[in-house]
Amino acid sequence: xxxxxxxxxxxxxxxxxxxxxxxxxxxxxxxxxxxxxxxxxxxxxxxxxxxxxxxxxxxxxxxxxxxxxxxx
Numbered sequence: 001x002x003x004x005x006x007x008x009x010x011x012x013x014x015x016x017x018x019x020x021x022x023x024x025x026x027x028x029x030x031x032x033x034x035x036x037x038x039x040x041x042x043x044x045x046x047x048x049x050x051x052x053x054x055x056x057x058x059x060x061x062x063x064x065x066x067x068x069x070x071x072x
Contacts, residue, residue: 008014015023061068
C-alpha cells in the first residue's frame with residue numbers, strides 16, 4: 001500500500017503534495033479571473049450617448065404631437 005507524503009502548507013496545515021499543487025493552481029486561476037478589464041469608462045460614454053439620443057427623440061415627439069406627448 002502506498003503512503004501519501006504530507007507537507008506543511010503556507011498556512012501551516014498538513015496537506016499532501018497533490019493537494020498543495022491543486023491549491024496553487026486554484027489560487028492562480030482565481031487571481032486571473034478577477035483582473036479588471038478596464039471597460040468601465042467606455043460603458044459610461046455609451047450610456048451618455050444613448051441618453052442624449054433619447055432626449056432628442058423625446059423632444060421630436062413633443063414637437064410632432066404636443067398633446068400626445070405630455071407624459072414624456
